[in-house]
Amino acid sequence: MESPALDVDNLSVEFRTRSGVVRALENVSFSVAKGETLAIVGESGSGKSVTAYAVMGILDPAGRVSAGSAMLGGLDLLKASADQLDNVRGREIGMIFQNPRTALNPIRPIGRQIADVLIRHGNIPRSEAPERAIDLIRSVGITDPKRRAKAYPFELSGGMCQRVMIAIALAARPTLLIADEPTTGLDVTTQAVIMDLIGDLASEIGMATIFITHDLALAAQRAARIVVMHAGHVIENAPTRELFEQPRHPYTKMLIAATPDRVANLDELISIPGALPDLRRQNLPPCRYSERCTRKLMDCDQPLPHVINGSAHGVACRNPLS
Amino acid sequence: MTALLDIAELSKRFPIGTATGPLGRLRKRFKGGPDHLPHVFAVDDVNFTIQKGETVGLVGESGCGKSTLVRVLTRLLDPTEGSVKLGARELSLMSAARFARDPDRARIQMVFQDAGESINPRFTAFEAIADPLRRLKKLRGDALKAKVEQAATRCGLPLELLSRFPHQLSGGQRARVGIARAVGVEPELLVLDEPTAALDVSVQVVILQLLQRLKVELGMSYVFVSHDLSVVRLLCDRVLVMYLGKIVEAGPAREVFDNPLHPYTKALVSAVPSIETRGVAKLRLQGEPRSPIDPDPNVCRFYGRCQVGVDACKTSMPPLRKVGTDREVACHFAQASA
Numbered sequence: 028m029e030s031p032a033l034d035v036d037n038l039s040v041e042f043r044t045r046s047g048v049v050r051a052l053e054n055v056s057f058s059v060a061k062g063e064t065l066a067i068v069g070e071s072g073s074g075k076s077v078t079a080y081a082v083m084g085i086l087d088p089a090g091r092v093s094a095g096s097a098m099l100g101g102l103d104l105l106k107a108s109a110d111q112l113d114n115v116r117g118r119e120i121g122m123i124f125q126n127p128r129t130a131l132n133p134i135r136p137i138g139r140q141i142a143d144v145l146i147r148h149g150n151i152p153r154s155e156a157p158e159r160a161i162d163l164i165r166s167v168g169i170t171d172p173k174r175r176a177k178a179y180p181f182e183l184s185g186g187m188c189q190r191v192m193i194a195i196a197l198a199a200r201p202t203l204l205i206a207d208e209p210t211t212g213l214d215v216t217t218q219a220v221i222m223d224l225i226g227d228l229a230s231e232i233g234m235a236t237i238f239i240t241h242d243l244a245l246a247a248q249r250a251a252r253i254v255v256m257h258a259g260h261v262i263e264n265a266p267t268r269e270l271f272e273q274p275r276h277p278y279t280k281m282l283i284a285a286t287p288d289r290v291a292n293l294d295e296l297i298s299i300p301g302a303l304p305d306l307r308r309q310n311l312p313p314c315r316y317s318e319r320c321t322r323k324l325m326d327c328d329q330p331l332p333h334v335i336n337g338s339a340h341g342v343a344c345r346n347p348l349s
Numbered sequence: 350m351t352a353l354l355d356i357a358e359l360s361k362r363f364p365i366g367t368a369t370g371p372l373g374r375l376r377k378r379f380k381g382g383p384d385h386l387p388h389v390f391a392v393d394d395v396n397f398t399i400q401k402g403e404t405v406g407l408v409g410e411s412g413c414g415k416s417t418l419v420r421v422l423t424r425l426l427d428p429t430e431g432s433v434k435l436g437a438r439e440l441s442l443m444s445a446a447r448f449a450r451d452p453d454r455a456r457i458q459m460v461f462q463d464a465g466e467s468i469n470p471r472f473t474a475f476e477a478i479a480d481p482l483r484r485l486k487k488l489r490g491d492a493l494k495a496k497v498e499q500a501a502t503r504c505g506l507p508l509e510l511l512s513r514f515p516h517q518l519s520g521g522q523r524a525r526v527g528i529a530r531a532v533g534v535e536p537e538l539l540v541l542d543e544p545t546a547a548l549d550v551s552v553q554v555v556i557l558q559l560l561q562r563l564k565v566e567l568g569m570s571y572v573f574v575s576h577d578l579s580v581v582r583l584l585c586d587r588v589l590v591m592y593l594g595k596i597v598e599a600g601p602a603r604e605v606f607d608n609p610l611h612p613y614t615k616a617l618v619s620a621v622p623s624i625e626t627r628g629v630a631k632l633r634l635q636g637e638p639r640s641p642i643d644p645d646p647n648v649c650r651f652y653g654r655c656q657v658g659v660d661a662c663k664t665s666m667p668p669l670r671k672v673g674t675d676r677e678v679a680c681h682f683a684q685a686s687a
């Protein structure tokens with residue numbers, strides 16, 4: 028494998044709150060190669076967005092990276108200066124956020140907002156920006172792009188705003204795209220258009236993609252590799268096919284079973300028993316799943332091997348399924 | 350038997366180019382007002398009914414008019430044309446602002462597209478749930494407290510969370526506050542616009558089972574807008590499929606998804622990713638979609654992307670017609686399959 032586009036190693040993040048320190052991420056490692064799509068999946072609150080924010084250098088002020096590195100080429104994003112980060116963000120790393128409507132400027136037509144980004148990144152002459160903005164609006168499947176370019180965000184549906192955000196993130200043709208739930212809120216045919224667009228850019232310019240989602244079926248369809256997170260830990264990291272055919276972590280297996288794909292009625296759907304542990308607790312066990320796990324052994328209270336980055340199929344469990 | 354809700358010939362059009370601000374107002378004055386402006390046909394001549402106790406799913410492409418339709422039928426928006434009847438009462442003639450204070454307001458409630466953002470951040474969970482009870486049921490003091498707690502308990506929200514603000518709750522807990530708020534006044538019709546989109550599967554399961562239970566306990570009807578077809582299939586009795594402002598297919602949810610008749614529904618169903626197959630969809634929509642801005646009334650809205658599409662499709666609009674016993678399709682060529 029050539030050198031990865033992004034290499035995250037032992038990333039730990041804490042949040043200070045009035046009621047104690049939230050240990051949101053602990054020793055998170057993964058890497059994504061040029062042109063590759065890596066999915067990060069896991070329950071709500073497992074740390075997917077925090078991982079993305081840490082890499083982008085946009086953590087909440089209460090948050091702090093307590094350890095680790097995130098190498099983009101030769102630059103460690105976690106130690107980079109504000110200037111260096113500004114230079115990289117938007118141009119080399121594009122990000123699609125989870126709440127798109129709030130990220131758009133409510134009083135500026137969407138075509139202008141896209142053109143602004145194109146001009147800021149300076150890859151095209153100012154005079155061509157409006158025309159190029161219209162092309163981008165068309166590319167995310169919005170009809171009548173010429174007239175729609177003049178619309179304000181409130182005149183668009185929820186999913187249309189989301190697609191405008193995606194157009195903005197892709198406008199700079201970044202080398203790394205971090206997409207946080209890019210297609211939740213889109214119907215499946217539009218979702219396919221967007222995912223194809225991302226896929227095309229990946230093969231055309233070798234863009235690496237970190238695709239955060241809670242839709243396992245979509246991750247299965249689009250990612251070469253999947254990282255499973257639980258309560259701030261990476262608990263499994265495997266090539267997609269292996270992950271579904273032979274999940275090794277008990278949590279991964281539960282997650283797959285909780286997908287409403289093929290069951291005949293609602294009662295057959297299982298929810299994963301228990302909840303994520305409170306991450307403010309002093310006495311968090313080494314395996315943060317152990318209090319919910321049915322395969323727990325005596326040994327599980329011993330420190331865990333954390334998922335080794337780069338190994339073909341890594342699992343952080345003392346009693347994995349085989 | 351009269352239906353709980355009867356929607357007839359309902360349309361909602363938005364003029365475009367009426368940008369707010371002085372420039373927009375100036376432009377409007379010189380062009381001669383909204384009638385001369387182009388319009389987005391967000392909802393175009395829609396007809397359907399909802400029976401008591403029925404759960405109706407509403408699916409369709411992003412931007413096809415689902416949110417607009419449900420905002421008109423909950424009377425948060427005024428229709429451009431058509432009728433919305435709740436039982437025997439016609440609601441379309443009353444302005445949305447008047448209906449907000451009407452006693453019948455309590456009979457239709459809505460849970461919004463993003464539950465988290467639609468709850469006032471300065472309200473505790475208690476206040477959020479209490480607010481409609483105060484306004485619409487005029488409850489105060491102990492009676493109010495009892496009702497709020499009952500709604501919270503029904504929705505599986507632990508009472509100790511009632512004093513928290515939205516940002517102190519998890520996504521799943523916020524979704525429950527949104528539902529408890531709507532359910533508290535015991536509406537006959539609850540409209541949910543993508544209530545589970547932001548939730549992961551394990552929280553989603555709990556919310557869906559909750560809705561199922563409330564339906565039995567309170568005899569409520571639902572309109573459930575969702576992009577998740579597997580969820581619609583599990584929860585809904587009937588499904589309406591929308592495409593560019595029109596209903597193009599309607600019928601029992603399972604039958605429609607197992608055996609779609611309209612070419613758009615076929616493409617939609619085949620695009621659902623599945624863990625088992627993992628491959629990318631076989632039936633991909635090709636071609637340029639038609640614009641919802643001043644569309645030609647004599648051309649099928651799906652023409653241009655449709656795999657069937659022939660000359661007849663661009664000279665006459667296929668009406669929604671009955672096919673077989675309980676299916677409806679708006680396509681010239683759809684037939685009940687054996």
Ligand SMILES: Nc1ncnc2c1ncn2[C@@H]1O[C@H](COP(=O)(O)OP(=O)(O)OP(=O)(O)O)[C@@H](O)[C@H]1O
Binds near residue numbers: 043051070071073
């Ligand atoms: N500003 C903050 N202060 C305190 N805790 C925080 C803060 N931001 C995030 N957290 C905590 O960090 C953990 C991870 O949150 P994160 O937003 O990354 O979850 P997620 O996996 O993206 O979930 P979702 O699927 O709901 O988006 C959660 O326990 C959350 O409560």
Ligand SMILES: Nc1ncnc2c1ncn2[C@@H]1O[C@H](COP(=O)(O)OP(=O)(O)OP(=O)(O)O)[C@@H](O)[C@H]1O
Binds near residue numbers: 391413417
């Ligand atoms: N206030 C408005 N002014 C002008 N056009 C509007 C307005 N509100 C909605 N529209 C237009 O009406 C159409 C339908 O929008 P609507 O929000 O109902 O779609 P939707 O089916 O809910 O989509 P999504 O799945 O993306 O939420 C879109 O073309 C949208 O641009």
Ligand code: SF4
Binds near residue numbers: 653
């Ligand atoms: S009427 Fe024609 S264009 Fe429209 S869906 Fe049917 S076959 Fe396709």
Ligand SMILES: [Mg+2]
Binds near residue numbers: 075076077125207
């Ligand atoms: Mg998140």
Ligand SMILES: [Mg+2]
Binds near residue numbers: 184185415416417462
């Ligand atoms: Mg909507």
